[in-house]
Amino acid sequence: MRERSRVEETIYAMQRAGAGSLQVISDFDMTLTRFAHNGKRVATTHNILDNRLLINEDCTKKMRELLNIYYPIEIDASRSVEEKLPLMVEWWTKVHELLIQQKIRKDLLAQAVRESSTMLRDGYKVFFDGLAEHQVPLLIFSAGVGDVLEEVIRQNHVFHPNVHIISNYMDFDHTGVLRAFKGQLIHTFNKREGALSHAAGLRELQGRPNVLLLGDSLGDLTMADGVSEPQNVLTIGFLNDQVEERKETYINSFDIVLVKDETMDVPNAIFRYITSSRDNK
Numbered sequence: 001m002r003e004r005s006r007v008e009e010t011i012y013a014m015q016r017a018g019a020g021s022l023q024v025i026s027d028f029d030m031t032l033t034r035f036a037h038n039g040k041r042v043a044t045t046h047n048i049l050d051n052r053l054l055i056n057e058d059c060t061k062k063m064r065e066l067l068n069i070y071y072p073i074e075i076d077a078s079r080s081v082e083e084k085l086p087l088m089v090e091w092w093t094k095v096h097e098l099l100i101q102q103k104i105r106k107d108l109l110a111q112a113v114r115e116s117s118t119m120l121r122d123g124y125k126v127f128f129d130g131l132a133e134h135q136v137p138l139l140i141f142s143a144g145v146g147d148v149l150e151e152v153i154r155q156n157h158v159f160h161p162n163v164h165i166i167s168n169y170m171d172f173d174h175t176g177v178l179r180a181f182k183g184q185l186i187h188t189f190n191k192r193e194g195a196l197s198h199a200a201g202l203r204e205l206q207g208r209p210n211v212l213l214l215g216d217s218l219g220d221l222t223m224a225d226g227v228s229e230p231q232n233v234l235t236i237g238f239l240n241d242q243v244e245e246r247k248e249t250y251i252n253s254f255d256i257v258l259v260k261d262e263t264m265d266v267p268n269a270i271f272r273y274i275t276s277s278r279d280n281k
């Protein structure tokens with residue numbers, strides 16, 4: 001924490017206002033999902049599609065090559081966001097074009113998710129169930145693939161009615177074959193645009209000026225830019241990779257930084273406090 005007192009005051013103010021004033025905005029890949037498990041990287045929503053059911057060997061090879069080129073750029077502490085922006089558009093556009101060529105079938109997505117290495121962070125059930133129980137809206141804002149993301153949370157039994165998703169959704173033809181991606185492309189560094197054009201209009205998020213924001217990328221900090229008249233905003237950043245290179249920037253950017261923490265323990269503890277009885281404080 002850069003400023004412990006600010007963190008404490010924000011949490012106290014959120015607790016005084018109660019769950020009725022709160023919304024949670026979270027990134028998905030490597031924020032709600034784990035970064036690694038037993039020393040191996042956990043699949044992102046894009047990487048879940050790397051399954052022979054859906055794509056051929058050549059496509060796997062090309063997607064991996066792109067990942068090896070662009071992921072280091074995405075997390076490079078020495079490059080500015082302005083510099084990264086066009087390169088991220090390039091990465092996402094190339095990957096989506098490759099996926100479209102593969103004629104992916106909608107009816108096989110669930111099986112690909114079941115067979116993948118994807119894993120939500122430890123404590124995810126307490127997190128999702130707690131928000132649902134207190135009717136706190138959870139906006140999942142992801143540059144991943146929305147259809148796959150939905151299937152991951154469905155298979156983990158946490159796709160509750162308070163969950164709203166903004167992501168890249170697949171557009172299937174009438175036979176259930178992928179033909180395009182819907183709407184404007186979302187990548188790691190243009191979430192502000194999506195926040196203003198989509199999140200700002202979500203009725204369920206209106207009248208909730210307190211925001212708990214979770215992300216693993218500096219681009220995730222703009223996910224709350226669509227909130228009108230925010231009062232208390234607490235940001236939590238998961239620093240998963242390139243820790244030493246990025247620590248200082250993360251500490252200067254997020255209110256709380258969690259270093260190589262594969263759990264939801266801190267967000268869960270904060271939420272538990274916010275929803276604890278006001279009379280006992």
Ligand code: TMP
Pocket residue numbers: 027028029030031044045046047063067074091092095141142143144187188217
């Ligand atoms: P997020 O917004 O839910 O975190 O999703 C974006 C992440 O997806 C980003 O950190 C990079 C990752 N990604 C892949 O793993 N493979 C890909 O092919 C692409 C385009 C992105």
Ligand code: MG
Pocket residue numbers: 027028029030031215216217
């Ligand atoms: Mg992420």
